[in-house]
Amino acid sequence: MTIPAVANPCETSTPNRLNPPPVRLPKLVQAVGFAFFQREAMRKWINRHGHIFEINVPFFGRSVVVSDPALVRSVCTASTEQLINVQPNVGNWFGPGSIFALDGSRHRDRRRLLAPAFHGQSLEDYETITVDETLRESANWPENEEFRILEPMNRITLKVMLRILFGADGAELEELCEIVPSYMKLGQLMAFVPAPPRWIGRHGPWGRLDKVRKALDHIVFALIDRAEDDPRLGERADILALLLRTRRDGTEMSRLDICDELLTLIGAGHETTGTALGWAFERLRRHPDVLAELVREVDEGGSDLRRATIFEVLRVRTVIDSVGRRVRAPTFDLGGWRIPHDRTVFVRITDLHENPEIFPHPERFDPYRFRGTRPTAPTWLAFGGGARRCIGSDFAIAEMDVVLRTVLQNFRIQTDAAADEKVYFRGVAHIPKLGGRVVVNRRT
Numbered sequence: 001m002t003i004p005a006v007a008n009p010c011e012t013s014t015p016n017r018l019n020p021p022p023v024r025l026p027k028l029v030q031a032v033g034f035a036f037f038q039r040e041a042m043r044k045w046i047n048r049h050g051h052i053f054e055i056n057v058p059f060f061g062r063s064v065v066v067s068d069p070a071l072v073r074s075v076c077t078a079s080t081e082q083l084i085n086v087q088p089n090v091g092n093w094f095g096p097g098s099i100f101a102l103d104g105s106r107h108r109d110r111r112r113l114l115a116p117a118f119h120g121q122s123l124e125d126y127e128t129i130t131v132d133e134t135l136r137e138s139a140n141w142p143e144n145e146e147f148r149i150l151e152p153m154n155r156i157t158l159k160v161m162l163r164i165l166f167g168a169d170g171a172e173l174e175e176l177c178e179i180v181p182s183y184m185k186l187g188q189l190m191a192f193v194p195a196p197p198r199w200i201g202r203h204g205p206w207g208r209l210d211k212v213r214k215a216l217d218h219i220v221f222a223l224i225d226r227a228e229d230d231p232r233l234g235e236r237a238d239i240l241a242l243l244l245r246t247r248r249d250g251t252e253m254s255r256l257d258i259c260d261e262l263l264t265l266i267g268a269g270h271e272t273t274g275t276a277l278g279w280a281f282e283r284l285r286r287h288p289d290v291l292a293e294l295v296r297e298v299d300e301g302g303s304d305l306r307r308a309t310i311f312e313v314l315r316v317r318t319v320i321d322s323v324g325r326r327v328r329a330p331t332f333d334l335g336g337w338r339i340p341h342d343r344t345v346f347v348r349i350t351d352l353h354e355n356p357e358i359f360p361h362p363e364r365f366d367p368y369r370f371r372g373t374r375p376t377a378p379t380w381l382a383f384g385g386g387a388r389r390c391i392g393s394d395f396a397i398a399e400m401d402v403v404l405r406t407v408l409q410n411f412r413i414q415t416d417a418a419a420d421e422k423v424y425f426r427g428v429a430h431i432p433k434l435g436g437r438v439v440v441n442r443r444t
């Protein structure tokens, strides 16, 4: 496979060409490729046009697609005056109070508020919760019987997230655990489709999504009410308390905004990590050497290879395929191209991760390529990059580390030569099609 080189756009000092090469297919064909066969279509278009080209697709319109590391770096390091979040984005799903719906200084302030809860000392505080939920969920796993590990992983990451957000375990959290999976399933499907105006009335999936959202709001508002009445609110370490305390320092968030943001963190923070864990077990089942080495490391109290395995899983089975931005400035210079105002720019994470010039034999699951290193943007981009880089990346890695360690300490994963599970696109996340099927035995 030879990919046409980008005509060294980064060496061109003066941008002189308006539009990158367009995909010359009827709009309908592009739309179908983009919506239903995105990975295959993108590989084909990259082969034909190189690492920058333009597509024209529903909802996003004319969009520039980049997968060249130097161009990706330019997108990641662009200021928020130049590029804003892509439209439409998952803010449609979570609501206008969600960080995904914010841009400019409001976005920056929200990141500043949330970031400390997902970094540093906080991560150590969450370790006990993660071990606790992993042991609780795995207590009834069957032995010598194949089962899907994806749903248990999603339940662990959901419960951990709920406890971090609300600070307690209780009836409401059990109710949220029941409802959130439908919210995730419907929301992912509808996230990028503009909703019909409310005065038309919402039917079909829109109506169902509204109904689920109302049920979630009801529970979250009850939890907010209770927290507002809590005399110990000032001492609490959970994220709801953190958001409510903004009322005391004048950066007040409304109740609606708080609800949108809590649902954002639940939505963005649990299924992504649960899916990555599902892929980790899917890969380990088929790689006995890596698995044996990981078990040995766990027993000896180490963690280097486990960390490297997490980075490699996130590369070789990329959960989020691409990130998008929209040009806010009158023009945005990208290498040798001058991208006009309002145009969408997509960064193809999967295609960076599959580039053999960056990762030799990219199809191989080889955690050793990351041993002793920490991969970074713009080549390894599992968490995106720049001003909107995933706020939960450190937490996700720490959580995956603790879940993997706890499972490997307590279970033996059976290995075999089963065919690789195919990738299935759920609307936002790419999951193992058969749910990451595994057979385990309890270690004595």
Ligand code: HEM
Pocket (backbone or CB within 6 Å): 099, 100, 111, 118, 264, 265, 268, 269, 270, 272, 273, 276, 319, 320, 323, 324, 382, 383, 384, 385, 386, 387, 388, 389, 390, 391, 392, 393, 395, 396
């Ligand atoms: C393996 C797990 C995860 C993956 C693969 C992942 C991936 C991503 C990606 C690709 C982005 C978009 C970045 C961009 O636009 O440049 C993002 C944004 C975001 N993620 Fe994650 N994420 C994961 C876990 C989490 C967790 C655990 C949380 C919650 C704490 C979280 C919260 C967020 C938020 C709030 C944003 C929006 C940031 C912003 O717009 O400023 N994610 N994530």
